[in-house]
Amino acid sequence: MPEEYEPKIVAFFCNWCTYLAADLAGTSRIKYAPNTRVIRVMCSGRVDPQFVLDAFAKGADGVLIGGCHPGDCHYQEGNYKALRRFRLLQRLVSQMGIEPERLRLEWISAAEGDRVRAVIDEMTAQLKALGPARRSHAEAA
Amino acid sequence: MKPKVAFYWCASCGGCEEAVLDLAEDLLEVTALVDIVFWPVALDFKEKDVEGMPDGSIAIAFINGAIRTSDQQKMARLLRAKSELVVAFGVCAQSGGVPGLANLTDAAGILEEAFGDGVRPEREYRVDGSSVTLPKLFDTVVPLSAVIPVDYYVPGCPPTPKIVAGALTALLDPHPPAKGAVLAPDHALCEECPRRDSRPQELRLERFRRVSETVLDTEKCLLAQGVLCLGAATRAGCEARCIAGNMPCTGCFGPPSRVRDFGGKAIGAIASVLGSNDPDEVERALESIPDPAGTFYRYSLPTSFLERRRMEASNGRGN
Numbered sequence: 001m002p003e004e005y006e007p008k009i010v011a012f013f014c015n016w017c018t019y020l021a022a023d024l025a026g027t028s029r030i031k032y033a034p035n036t037r038v039i040r041v042m043c044s045g046r047v048d049p050q051f052v053l054d055a056f057a058k059g060a061d062g063v064l065i066g067g068c069h070p071g072d073c074h075y076q077e078g079n080y081k082a083l084r085r086f087r088l089l090q091r092l093v094s095q096m097g098i099e100p101e102r103l104r105l106e107w108i109s110a111a112e113g114d115r116v117r118a119v120i121d122e123m124t125a126q127l128k129a130l131g132p133a134r135r136s137h138a139e140a141a
Numbered sequence: 142m143k144p145k146v147a148f149y150w151c152a153s154c155g156g157c158e159e160a161v162l163d164l165a166e167d168l169l170e171v172t173a174l175v176d177i178v179f180w181p182v183a184l185d186f187k188e189k190d191v192e193g194m195p196d197g198s199i200a201i202a203f204i205n206g207a208i209r210t211s212d213q214q215k216m217a218r219l220l221r222a223k224s225e226l227v228v229a230f231g232v233c234a235q236s237g238g239v240p241g242l243a244n245l246t247d248a249a250g251i252l253e254e255a256f257g258d259g260v261r262p263e264r265e266y267r268v269d270g271s272s273v274t275l276p277k278l279f280d281t282v283v284p285l286s287a288v289i290p291v292d293y294y295v296p297g298c299p300p301t302p303k304i305v306a307g308a309l310t311a312l313l314d315p316h317p318p319a320k321g322a323v324l325a326p327d328h329a330l331c332e333e334c335p336r337r338d339s340r341p342q343e344l345r346l347e348r349f350r351r352v353s354e355t356v357l358d359t360e361k362c363l364l365a366q367g368v369l370c371l372g373a374a375t376r377a378g379c380e381a382r383c384i385a386g387n388m389p390c391t392g393c394f395g396p397p398s399r400v401r402d403f404g405g406k407a408i409g410a411i412a413s414v415l416g417s418n419d420p421d422e423v424e425r426a427l428e429s430i431p432d433p434a435g436t437f438y439r440y441s442l443p444t445s446f447l448e449r450r451r452m453e454a455s456n457g458r459g460n
């Protein structure tokens with residue numbers, strides 16, 4: 001592990017709540033760890049489990065999914081769908097040797113800019129402690 | 142001169158060989174069209190016979206099974222050199238199949254489980270001045286396409302007679318399909334399922350039920366009856382044979398072409414049909430899927446995005 005290991009976090013934020021919260025954090029000049037690459041999706045329910053697995057396969061050390069609070073989904077139920085998929089994915093990735101801390105789901109409303117900071121800072125610290133999510137490949141080739 | 146074909150098996154159960162034999166009398170029609178020059182399960186040709194053939198002299202090599210030993214890797218490369226076309230036959234050659242679940246551990250873990258403190262197989266054994274060797278067991282099972290270029294894929298565990306016959310016809314045709322094609326329809330099994338009309342628009346299941354604890358209706362959609370059926374994520378072409386036997390689809394035809402990771406797509410579909418919005422209830426419902434990796438990657442762990450359990454996490458032992 002290099003001395004200054006910086007984990008990479010891929011974050012899927014929903015268009016109506018969490019992405020706006022991240023925007024608010026920016027306009028409020030709130031400082032948070034620069035380790036997150038945010039991808040805006042229309043709804044946390046749009047986060048296909050394939051996206052999450054692809055992110056890990058391509059070298060992400062963590063994946064963060066942000067959606068509206070329960071009951072607040074712009075599309076009524078998308079965040080509940082995200083919750084069910086997330087819980088099943090958690091079980092899968094732990095079988096694949098990926099620590100549960102590397103995959104996180106958070107409800108963050110458009111008003112919670114500071115919550116974006118808290119979550120990203122906390123997750124970055126946790127992943128720094130865990131180290132890189134290296135993967136070994138087949139030796140046959 | 143009739144085109145020459147070869148059949149070979151790698152990490153497989155023999156079911157794909159059975160699938161060819163299941164052609165029964167039709168096999169005679171096949172042999173009227175082609176000469177079988179190598180088929181270890183049925184004919185007495187040796188590796189050195191294949192080595193003696195000119196490069197490219199075999200028209201089609203049908204290789205079943207995943208690659209998990211140095212010997213299988215070597216034979217795959219030999220057949221690739223000798224053949225004009227290589228067909229990955231069956232889901233193990235295509236995407237790892239059930240042997241691919243070995244990627245949840247590694248070679249040392251497998252040997253430990255199988256032999257424990259007992260007598261271990263030795264890779265080299267000397268007897269009467271000569272030595273015999275065992276192939277190296279890899280830590281990671283890979284599909285055929287990871288060791289040689291593959292021209293076509295025939296899915297299934299095993300491929301059904303209709304799929305096998307269709308593949309042969311397509312390959313012997315003067316205008317064969319585009320290289321890289323999966324020789325089966327490219328839509329989901331649900332679309333041609335005989336129980337399709339009994340699937341409700343929206344499902345809200347409390348939990349999944351095992352076939353053994355359930356008296357199942359023979360007409361109604363299995364998913365609607367609470368049985369974890371993967372037809373929605375699986376490629377069609379099997380004539381829904383498992384469904385006809387009142388058993389759920391486990392995904393052996395792999396995904397349609399637009400899906401990049403079978404398990405990921407299946408998880409998306411299956412998690413969606415759970416009814417609850419309450420985290421604790423969702424957890425309880427998920428208890429009814431005790432082995433997600435084995436359920437959603439039963440046939441495709443080596444071709445999934447993650448390919449295997451992290452070695453560093455499994456135990457750090459390699460070979």
